[in-house]
Every structure is written in C-alpha cells, then in structure tokens.
Amino acid sequence: MKIISLEEIKNCFDFNKIILEIEKSFIEYSNNNIESLPISHYQFNDKKADIHIKSGMIKSDNYFFIKIASGFYDNASKYSISNSQGAIVVINANTGIPEFILNDQGYLTDIRTAIAGVICAKYLAPKNINSVGIFGYGIQSFLQAKFLKIQIPQLKNLYLYGRNKFKFDKIKQKFDNLGYQVHISDSANFVAQNCNLLVTTTPACEPILFGDFILPGTHITAIGADDGIKQELDISVFKKASHVFADSIEQCLKYGDSSHAEKANVTLRNKITEIGKLIKTTNHYERNESDITISDLTGLAAQDIFISKYILETLIK
Amino acid sequence: MKIISLEEIKNCFDFNKIILEIEKSFIEYSNNNIESLPISHYQFNDKKADIHIKSGMIKSDNYFFIKIASGFYDNASKYSISNSQGAIVVINANTGIPEFILNDQGYLTDIRTAIAGVICAKYLAPKNINSVGIFGYGIQSFLQAKFLKIQIPQLKNLYLYGRNKFKFDKIKQKFDNLGYQVHISDSANFVAQNCNLLVTTTPACEPILFGDFILPGTHITAIGADDGIKQELDISVFKKASHVFADSIEQCLKYGDSSHAEKANVTLRNKITEIGKLIKTTNHYERNESDITISDLTGLAAQDIFISKYILETLIK
Known part of the structure; x- marks a missing residue:
C-alpha cells in the first residue's frame, strides 16, 4: 500500500x-x-x-x-x-x-468540479462573450474564475456576487491576479445583467438568480445545489431556459437545482439532456442567439x- | 496520514x-x-x-x-x-x-468475528463440556477452534465437519497443533451428536444442522449466514431453541440465520435477546441443563x- x-x-x-x-x-x-x-x-x-x-x-x-x-x-x-x-x-x-x-x-473534488464548469462553458457559452459572473466567494468560485480565463481568454470582466463583503475582502487579491477586471457586488441582479455567462457556486438554500434578470443568450452553470435542499436558481430561470444540460438527469431531478423546478411542475423532461450526450454528439445542440441555457451539476462518482x-x-x- | x-x-x-x-x-x-x-x-x-x-x-x-x-x-x-x-x-x-x-x-474482521464466537461460548456454553463441533474448514473455523481452546481449556475433542475432504487434507496439520483430539467427518449429524457446543462457519445456502440431531443442553453459535441467502441452521433448530441471542436483533431478523426462521413463521420475538443485553446484565439468562440455545452473529460495524x-x-x- x-x-x-x-x-x-x-x-x-x-x-x-x-x-x-x-x-x-x-x-x-x-x-x-x-x-x-x-x-x-x-x-x-x-x-x-x-x-x-x-x-x-x-x-x-x-x-x-x-x-x-x-x-x-x-x-x-x-x-x-x-x-x-x-x-x-x-x-x-x-x-x-x-x-x-x-x-x-x-x-x-475541487478540481473535477471546476473542470466540469469549464466543460459546460466550452460547449455552451455564447460566442460573443467578454464578461463572466460568478456567484459565491469560495474555493470553487476562485477555481471557476481561474480556469474559465484559461479556456476563454477573451473574457475581460469578472463580476463577483457575494453577501459577505468581509469574507471577500480577505481573498480579493487572489481574484485580482487572474487577469480580469474584477467587479464586486452584493446585488445578484446587477451581476446577471452584465454577463452572458453565469456560474453559481454558493450553498444557498433560497434562489439567488431570477429569470427576469437573465440576459437573452446567457448560459448559466449551476454548481452549488446538490442535496435537494440547496437551491440557487429560481424556477423562473428554468421556465425561461430553452434547454437544460444535466451531469446526470436522475441526480439533477432528484437533488439538483432542476429538482426544485420539477417539484414546482415546470416540465423539464422535454428539454433536458445529459452533458455526456451533448459532448459525444458534436452537432447535438445548436444554440440560437437568444437562447438561455442551464447546466446543472450535482457531481458524479x-x-x-x-x-x-x-x-x-x-x-x- | x-x-x-x-x-x-x-x-x-x-x-x-x-x-x-x-x-x-x-x-x-x-x-x-x-x-x-x-x-x-x-x-x-x-x-x-x-x-x-x-x-x-x-x-x-x-x-x-x-x-x-x-x-x-x-x-x-x-x-x-x-x-x-x-x-x-x-x-x-x-x-x-x-x-x-x-x-x-x-x-x-477475522479476529473480531472469532472473538464474538468466544464471547458467545463464554456466556452460553454448557458447564459440562469437553467436545466442540465446528462446521467448515476455513480461516474462521480455524480461529474458532484456536480461541475456544484458550477460553475453555477443558475442551478435549474437536469435531470438524466439511464437505470438501481434499481441502481439509491441506490444512489438517494446523488444526492438529491446537491441542485437541481432532475428529473429521462429512456427516453434520455425527458432529452434532457428539458435541454440546457447535459453531457453524460455512457459506452454506441450505441448512446443514437440524433440530433432531442436536443434543439437549447444546449451545450453537451460527456465524456463516449474513446476507439473507446463506443459511446454516434449519428452522427446526430454532423451534427447539429455548432462547436466541442476536448480535443485532434487527440485522439477524433481516439477514441472519434467524431470518429464515422468521420467514417460516417460527416466532422468535418472545425468545430473542441481544448479546449486548446478555453481557450487560450478568443474571439475565440462567441456563437450564437441557436448554438448547442459539447465538446468531451477522457482524456489527x-x-x-x-x-x-x-x-x-x-x-x-
């Protein structure tokens, strides 16, 4: 051993x-x-x-x-x-x-989760993109910011949302060194309205992102919700989404962000696909310019x- | 680490x-x-x-x-x-x-299982005892034989039952060195009729031990059955038993030897006790000379x- x-x-x-x-x-x-x-x-x-x-x-x-x-x-x-x-x-x-x-x-675990977010951006981010919005200030938020900049070098602006300003002050310098113009806000809506790529990495148990504030053509990667209790996306986001990509349809409908939409009778079955299928078939999903898309990540063994x-x-x- | x-x-x-x-x-x-x-x-x-x-x-x-x-x-x-x-x-x-x-x-795992068998013998074996019968030829059979001799030095005879004579020939010498007179048999009934302490350690999926052949005053420790499929004791043994001691009543009724008796409607609820309770209360169980008792071991975390x-x-x- x-x-x-x-x-x-x-x-x-x-x-x-x-x-x-x-x-x-x-x-x-x-x-x-x-x-x-x-x-x-x-x-x-x-x-x-x-x-x-x-x-x-x-x-x-x-x-x-x-x-x-x-x-x-x-x-x-x-x-x-x-x-x-x-x-x-x-x-x-x-x-x-x-x-x-x-x-x-x-x-x-941190790395494979962050790389999953990169993969979602690789296949689903809109073509015209220069700003990413990340919700949360933890290690996963930092890794997403770091890796997305490598994957999509034209990203210029990083909008960060978090409720705990004190916590962020302590780690701001780390984000400053990633090559972005960093904008900090305690308004989730402000972040949403400035970015067409959003990544949520919080342990929120109530929605922080609402459909009305999402720009047309935005892709949202939801990482935080993984237990059926946590929730980052309001069901209005799912209503607006033209397509949802799940790491596992079974897991996401059971305890991902999608589970809350399902429980509220927002039917996802006809617009949900597994990421493995999206990647495998390169022409599986053709994004229209105004499409709002979600990827729901619960984490796979x-x-x-x-x-x-x-x-x-x-x-x- | x-x-x-x-x-x-x-x-x-x-x-x-x-x-x-x-x-x-x-x-x-x-x-x-x-x-x-x-x-x-x-x-x-x-x-x-x-x-x-x-x-x-x-x-x-x-x-x-x-x-x-x-x-x-x-x-x-x-x-x-x-x-x-x-x-x-x-x-x-x-x-x-x-x-x-x-x-x-x-x-x-081997040691804690073997020691559990010793504990059952310590609290439940009849007083007048000079022969132990062990069913099975594997590592658990050997450890039971070895440890029981330490716990009950007056044990003189070891009766071993197994179907695979060839397998036993290879490990016979190990048993010979334990200080017993070793008797080998491919008849489970013969072993049962010569011993008032029996230990079953086989992966049998059909009963090998039957009530009719058990001597009055015998204690039986059943170790092999641990998954609801394996079974060593026929339900007739449970019918004859005055008391059953389970490492866990819940586990034993779910997948121990006791589970087969329960399924056959041999009511155990009024004569089953957990070993932890037996040990804790020293005067909890007073053995009558002719009592047949069983301990059912499924293994506890x-x-x-x-x-x-x-x-x-x-x-x-």
Missing part, C-alpha cells in the same frame, strides 16, 4: 488532459459504463460537519475507487486548515487489495473515478 | 483485552451508542468477488472508521494470496482528516469500530 501525497497529485495537474478525462467521465456515465454505489452520507449531530463516501469503477476496469470527502465547516476558523478534507482509496479490481491512497485532502485514474496512471508511468 | 502495517496490528493482539473490547462493542451497540451508515456492497459481475464498506463511530468519540473489506474468491487459487483483503481508514472526527490507514488485509480503536490506541500509547 502506497500513499500518494497532495504534492505528487498537484504535480500531475494538466489542464487540457484533465478536461479530456472529465469529458470522458460524462460520456461514459451517459453510456451507462460506470458502476457506482449509492452515496453514503454521515451528518454529525454535535457539529457542523459531514462525511461523504462515493465509490465505483469503470466497467471491467483494473481499479475500484472509494472517495472519502469530508466537510468540517469550522476547520478554517478553529484550526486554520481547509474545511474540505478527504482521501481516495484505490483498490486493485483483480485482487481486492487496497494498493494506493490518494491523500488529496479534497483537492481532486464518474468524475472522481476518471480524475483519480488519470493521476494514478500518470504517476505509475 | 500514516499506514499501520499488518505486522504492527498483529503485534497488538491481546486475547483477553480484545474480548473486553468486543464485549463493549456489543453493549454499546445495544445501548444505541453507535452511529453507523448502511453497509455499501459491490458485487462484481465478471468475477467471484465483492467489496463491502462499513462505517461509523462511537457517539461523540474522536474517530470515525471506514472499513473496506473485499472477498476475491479466486485469489488463493490464482495468486496464492488470501481471498480476504481490505483496510480501515481512520478519520479524525474533529477535523475530518484521514489520519491512519490500518492495512489489516482482512485480519481484524460496532465490532470493527472497537477493535480498530483498540489497535490505534495501543499503538499511539
């Missing part, structure tokens, strides 16, 4: 290659070529903390992965360490032996599996 | 202390003081193999445990390695950081938690 350190994992980072791996994960998920177990979720009663266990493998592959991801929401303030922690156990699928532990401390496998195989080489 | 090797784990083995820990695990389980997640179970389609993930913690304790246990049933014949593999991930319950990996390779915690704390000291 060998521990792969966070440093070794970070050294394997290759933006373009990881995009390809996460694209493969969406395609193989939609091809029904991933075997995954139900997510185990433990919520601590006596503190703001939880542990998630996601596990699975690519059918007939050589490795089975068990991803342990924890969120301990007082870590930063109490111990000055990241609220996200975790590791990935890699099991040889021919012998059952746990051979590697990727001690990623939550890093790979397939993403964890493909990024872990990529790291492992890069290191073994 | 630190890996604890199998050798380090084995060096912590202390028969009497581990009995106390497993007794505590039963008591705390029955006290409703263990938090555990539903078991995740992955069955490979293309090979005889499975992976189980059990996780949980003692309420408000400092560690959360994730036990990964795999069964790859061609390992021994194909690669000359154990069919059981696995590891236990120890997570700091204050920060979510995975701090230790107990690379036990399935050892602790609590056992994994207590044995892992014991190993960890012994090493940290």
Whole structure:
C-alpha cells in the first residue's frame, strides 16, 4: 500500500488532459459504463460537519475507487486548515487489495468540479462573450474564475456576487491576479445583467438568480445545489431556459437545482439532456442567439473515478 | 496520514483485552451508542468477488472508521494470496482528516468475528463440556477452534465437519497443533451428536444442522449466514431453541440465520435477546441443563469500530 501525497497529485495537474478525462467521465456515465454505489452520507449531530463516501469503477476496469470527502465547516476558523478534507482509496479490481491512497485532502473534488464548469462553458457559452459572473466567494468560485480565463481568454470582466463583503475582502487579491477586471457586488441582479455567462457556486438554500434578470443568450452553470435542499436558481430561470444540460438527469431531478423546478411542475423532461450526450454528439445542440441555457451539476462518482485514474496512471508511468 | 502495517496490528493482539473490547462493542451497540451508515456492497459481475464498506463511530468519540473489506474468491487459487483483503481508514472526527490507514488485509474482521464466537461460548456454553463441533474448514473455523481452546481449556475433542475432504487434507496439520483430539467427518449429524457446543462457519445456502440431531443442553453459535441467502441452521433448530441471542436483533431478523426462521413463521420475538443485553446484565439468562440455545452473529460495524480503536490506541500509547 502506497500513499500518494497532495504534492505528487498537484504535480500531475494538466489542464487540457484533465478536461479530456472529465469529458470522458460524462460520456461514459451517459453510456451507462460506470458502476457506482449509492452515496453514503454521515451528518454529525454535535457539529457542523459531514462525511461523504462515493465509490465505483469503470466497467471491467483494473481499479475500484472509494472517495472519502469530508466537510468540517469550522476547520478554517478553529484550526486554520481547509474545511474540505478527504482521501481516495484505490483498490486493485483483480485482487481486492487496497494498493494506493490518494491523500488529496479534497483537492481532486475541487478540481473535477471546476473542470466540469469549464466543460459546460466550452460547449455552451455564447460566442460573443467578454464578461463572466460568478456567484459565491469560495474555493470553487476562485477555481471557476481561474480556469474559465484559461479556456476563454477573451473574457475581460469578472463580476463577483457575494453577501459577505468581509469574507471577500480577505481573498480579493487572489481574484485580482487572474487577469480580469474584477467587479464586486452584493446585488445578484446587477451581476446577471452584465454577463452572458453565469456560474453559481454558493450553498444557498433560497434562489439567488431570477429569470427576469437573465440576459437573452446567457448560459448559466449551476454548481452549488446538490442535496435537494440547496437551491440557487429560481424556477423562473428554468421556465425561461430553452434547454437544460444535466451531469446526470436522475441526480439533477432528484437533488439538483432542476429538482426544485420539477417539484414546482415546470416540465423539464422535454428539454433536458445529459452533458455526456451533448459532448459525444458534436452537432447535438445548436444554440440560437437568444437562447438561455442551464447546466446543472450535482457531481458524479464518474468524475472522481476518471480524475483519480488519470493521476494514478500518470504517476505509475 | 500514516499506514499501520499488518505486522504492527498483529503485534497488538491481546486475547483477553480484545474480548473486553468486543464485549463493549456489543453493549454499546445495544445501548444505541453507535452511529453507523448502511453497509455499501459491490458485487462484481465478471468475477467471484465483492467489496463491502462499513462505517461509523462511537457517539461523540474522536474517530470515525471506514472499513473496506473485499472477498476475491479466486485469489488463493490464482495468486496464492488470501481471498480476504481490505483496510480501515481512520478519520479524525474533529477535523475530518484521514489520519491512519490500518492495512489489516482482512485480519481484524477475522479476529473480531472469532472473538464474538468466544464471547458467545463464554456466556452460553454448557458447564459440562469437553467436545466442540465446528462446521467448515476455513480461516474462521480455524480461529474458532484456536480461541475456544484458550477460553475453555477443558475442551478435549474437536469435531470438524466439511464437505470438501481434499481441502481439509491441506490444512489438517494446523488444526492438529491446537491441542485437541481432532475428529473429521462429512456427516453434520455425527458432529452434532457428539458435541454440546457447535459453531457453524460455512457459506452454506441450505441448512446443514437440524433440530433432531442436536443434543439437549447444546449451545450453537451460527456465524456463516449474513446476507439473507446463506443459511446454516434449519428452522427446526430454532423451534427447539429455548432462547436466541442476536448480535443485532434487527440485522439477524433481516439477514441472519434467524431470518429464515422468521420467514417460516417460527416466532422468535418472545425468545430473542441481544448479546449486548446478555453481557450487560450478568443474571439475565440462567441456563437450564437441557436448554438448547442459539447465538446468531451477522457482524456489527460496532465490532470493527472497537477493535480498530483498540489497535490505534495501543499503538499511539
């Protein structure tokens, strides 16, 4: 058994290659070529903390992965360490032996989530674009800003929305170094009205984005809602959307942002497609100039599996 | 993150202390003081193999445990390695950081299961006893034989039942060194009729032990059935039993040997008790000389938690 350190994992980072791996994960998920177990979720009663266990493998592959991801929401303030922690156990699928532990401390989850957002922008962002609006100030907001600038270099303006001005002041400099003109606002509508690419990364449990304020031709990537309780997009956004792209239709209708639209009887079935299908068939979706589109990301075990496998195989080489 | 090797784990083995820990695990389980997640179970389609993930913690304790246990049933014949593999991930319950990996390779599961059998014998075996009958030839059969001899030194005869004579010939010497007079038989009834302590450790899916052949005053510990399909005791054994002791009433009625009796309408509710309650209240069960008793063991996450915690704390000291 060998521990792969966070440093070794970070050294394997290759933006373009990881995009390809996460694209493969969406395609193989939609091809029904991933075997995954139900997510185990433990919520601590006596503190703001939880542990998630996601596990699975690519059918007939050589490795089975068990991803342990924890969120301990007082870590930063109490111990000055990241609220996200975790590791990935890699099991040889021919012998059952746990051979590697990727001690990623939550890093790979952050990366695969951010890259999924990049993939949505790659296939769905409008052509004439120079401003992106990102909702939330956390690590995922920062990674989206960073990676979107690499993917779409003509992006000039970054509009950031967040309620906690104090929190943002502490991390502003990080955003300033990404090459954008950064605009900060506590008005979600102001951000929406200045951008035709929007990314929501908050843990909001009430809508922050409403249909009336979305510009025609906008693409929205919704990342925060992943449990059926959290919600970032008001159902009016879904009503206005011409198409919705889900990482998993099943998961999104169960606990993504789409689930709230479904519950409110906004019928999505005739306009929802899986991202794996969008990517696979290059001419699957032709954007009209005024179309509003949504991608709903709840997070797939397939993403964890493909990024872990990529790291492992890069290191073994 | 630190890996604890199998050798380090084995060096912590202390028969009497581990009995106390497993007794505590039963008591705390029955006290409703263990938090555990539903078991995740992955069955490979293309090979005889499975992976189980059990996780949980003692309420408000400092560690959360994730036990990964795999069964790859061609390992021994194909690669000359154990069919059981696995590891236990120890997570700091204050920060979510995975701090230790107990690379036990399935050892602790074998030990905690065997010690549970010893505890049943300690509290339930008849007083006049000199022969034990064990069903099955695998690692669990061997450990039961070994540990029961330590717990009850007056045991003179070991009757072993198994269908696969060839398999037994290969491991006979190991049993011969335990200090018993060893008797081998392919007749389960013969074994039953010579012993008033019986332990079943097979993966049988049809009954091997029948009520008519059980001697009055016998205690039977049933270990093999743990999935609702496997079955070792015929329902006639349950009909004859004056009392049944379950590691978990819920689990045993769902997928232990008891589940088959329940399905056949043998009412157990008025004669089933949890082992944790038996141990806690020393005068809870007074054996009559002719009583036939059963203990049904399906395996508790609590056992994994207590044995892992014991190993960890012994090493940290």
